[in-house]
Amino acid sequence: MALIVQKYGGTSVGSPERIKAVARRVAKWRRHGHDVVLVVSAMSGETNRLIALAKEIQAQPDPRELDAIASTGEQVTIGLAAMALKELGVAARSYTGAQVRVVTDSAFTKARILEIDEARLRADLDAGIVPVVAGFQGIDELGNITTLGRGGSDTTGVAIAAALKADECQIFTDVDGVYTTDPRIEPDARRLRTVTFEEMLEMASLGSKVLQIRSVEFAGKYRVRLRVLSSLTDPEIPIDEEAQSGTLITFEEDENMEQAVISGIAFARDEAKVTVMGVPDRPGIAYAILGPVGDANIDVDMIIQNASVDGLTDFSFTVPRGDFARAMGILDSVKAHIGARAIVGDNKICKVSMVGVGMRSHVGIASTMFRCLAEEGINIQMISTSEIKISVVVDEKYMELAVRVLHKAFDLDQPIA
Numbered sequence: 250m251a252l253i254v255q256k257y258g259g260t261s262v263g264s265p266e267r268i269k270a271v272a273r274r275v276a277k278w279r280r281h282g283h284d285v286v287l288v289v290s291a292m293s294g295e296t297n298r299l300i301a302l303a304k305e306i307q308a309q310p311d312p313r314e315l316d317a318i319a320s321t322g323e324q325v326t327i328g329l330a331a332m333a334l335k336e337l338g339v340a341a342r343s344y345t346g347a348q349v350r351v352v353t354d355s356a357f358t359k360a361r362i363l364e365i366d367e368a369r370l371r372a373d374l375d376a377g378i379v380p381v382v383a384g385f386q387g388i389d390e391l392g393n394i395t396t397l398g399r400g401g402s403d404t405t406g407v408a409i410a411a412a413l414k415a416d417e418c419q420i421f422t423d424v425d426g427v428y429t430t431d432p433r434i435e436p437d438a439r440r441l442r443t444v445t446f447e448e449m450l451e452m453a454s455l456g457s458k459v460l461q462i463r464s465v466e467f468a469g470k471y472r473v474r475l476r477v478l479s480s481l482t483d484p485e486i487p488i489d490e491e492a493q494s495g496t497l498i499t500f501e502e503d504e505n506m507e508q509a510v511i512s513g514i515a516f517a518r519d520e521a522k523v524t525v526m527g528v529p530d531r532p533g534i535a536y537a538i539l540g541p542v543g544d545a546n547i548d549v550d551m552i553i554q555n556a557s558v559d560g561l562t563d564f565s566f567t568v569p570r571g572d573f574a575r576a577m578g579i580l581d582s583v584k585a586h587i588g589a590r591a592i593v594g595d596n597k598i599c600k601v602s603m604v605g606v607g608m609r610s611h612v613g614i615a616s617t618m619f620r621c622l623a624e625e626g627i628n629i630q631m632i633s634t635s636e637i638k639i640s641v642v643v644d645e646k647y648m649e650l651a652v653r654v655l656h657k658a659f660d661l662d663q664p665i666a
C-alpha cells in the first residue's frame with residue numbers, strides 16, 4: 250500500500266463531468282488499498298477570469314487583495330471534488346491552504362511555501378479519508394491569504410508529497426507526459442518516458458509550463474518521486490498500467506535509460522530585450538546599468554556586452570515582458586548619469602532553448618543549432634549556454650518555425666535507437 254499525492258490541473262477539473270472522472274480515478278486507487286491526497290487547481294479559465302475581474306476595478310491590482318480573489322477558484326474545486334468522492338462512497342474532506350496550514354512567506358502573487366502542517370492530513374489518512382487540498386494557495390504568518398504564482402498547484406502537490414513523505418506525486422494533466430517540446434506547437438513531439446531532474450528543471454525554467462519550476466525544485470530538494478500523466482484516459486484503466494504511464498522525473502542518469510543528446514526544446518514568449526547604446530566602456534558600467542534594475546526587483550536573464558568601439562559599447566539584456574515598461578523607465582531615468590546615447594527596447598522577442606544532459610559529452614550541438622536557424626533566415630539576437638542547455642533570443646514571429654526546425658534537425662520526432 251502506497252501513499253500517493255495526485256494533483257489535477259485546470260482542464261482535468263474543468264467541468265462537473267471531469268471532476269466526476271477525477272473522483273472515479275481516486276476511488277480506483279483507494280480500492281486498491283492506496284492512501285491518496287488529492288490536490289486540485291481551479292477549473293480551467295477560472296483564475297484568468299478572476300484576475301481579469303480584479304483588473305476591472307484596479308488596473309494594477311493590489312497584490313494582497315488580488316490573492317484574496319485569485320485563490321477562490323481552487324476553493325470551489327475542492328468542495329466539488331470532495332462531493333464527487335462522497336457520491337462514490339469515498340470518504341473525503343476539503344481543505345483550503347489556510348485550513349491545512351500551508352504556510353508561505355508574504356510575497357503576494359508569488360509566495361514561497363515555508364512549511365506545511367501535515368497533522369490534519371495525516372489524521373485523515375489514518376482514518377481512511379481522502380483530504381482534498383486547494384492548490385496554488387497558502388497563508389502567511391499573519392494570516393493573509395497568499396498565492397504561489399501561476400501554475401502553482403503543481404508546487405502545492407509536490408510540497409505536500411514532500412511533507413508527507415509520499416511514495417509518489419502524480420501530476421495529472423491534459424497531456425500524457427512531458428514531451429520533447431510542447432505538442433501544441435509541434436504535433437510530432439514525442440513523449441519522454443523519463444527525463445532527468447536537471448533537464449526538467451531547465452525545461453521548466455526556460456518556459457515549458459507543463460510543470461511549475463518551483464515544483465521541480467521542491468522535488469529535487471526533497472527527492473520526491475514525480476510523475477506527469479494524463480487525466481484524460483478512462484479513469485478505470487488498470488492501475489498497474491497507469492502507475493507506469495506518463496513521464497517519470499528521475500534523479501540518476503542510469504545506463505538503461507533512453508539517452509538522447511537533446512531531450513527537449515523549450516520556448517518562452519514572455520521576455521523583452523533592452524539595449525543601452527553607446528555607453529563608456531569602463532569598470533562599473535554593468536553595475537551602473539543593472540544595479541537600478543535589480544533594485545526594482547526586476548529579474549535580468551541574458552546579458553550581452555559588445556566589444557567597444559572608440560571607448561563606447563552597447564549593452565543588452567532581457568527582462569520579463571511584464572516588467573519591460575518599468576525597466577525602460579528606470580533606464581531612461583539613469584540615461585544621463587551613465588552617459589548612454591540611447592535606450593532602445595524590443596518586446597517582440599522570444600527565447601528558444603535546447604536542453605539535454607547529453608550535451609556534456611557531445612560537441613557541435615551549438616553550431617548545428619545556429620546553422621539550422623541560419624538556413625531558415627532566422628537571425629539570432631542573443632545566445633546563452635550552460636552545461637546542459639543552449640538558449641537563443643530570436644524575433645517572436647519565428648518562434649514556432651525555430652522550434653519545429655530544431656525538433657526535426659535533432660531527430661526529436663524519432664524514437665531513441
Ligand code: ADP
Pocket residue numbers: 257258259260261290400421422423424426427428429430431432433457458459460513
Ligand atoms: P494543468 O492545467 O494541468 O496544470 P498546464 O496547462 O499548466 O496544465 O500544463 C500542461 C500543458 O503544458 C500542455 O497542455 C502543453 O500544451 C504544455 N506543455 C509545454 N511544454 C510541454 C512539454 N514539453 N511537454 C508536455 N506539455 C507541454
Ligand code: ASP
Pocket residue numbers: 258259290291296297322384385398399400401402403
Ligand atoms: N489556478 C492557478 C493558475 O491558473 C494554479 C494552477 O492552475 O496551477 O495559475
Ligand code: MG
Pocket residue numbers: 258400403458459460461
Ligand atoms: Mg499547470
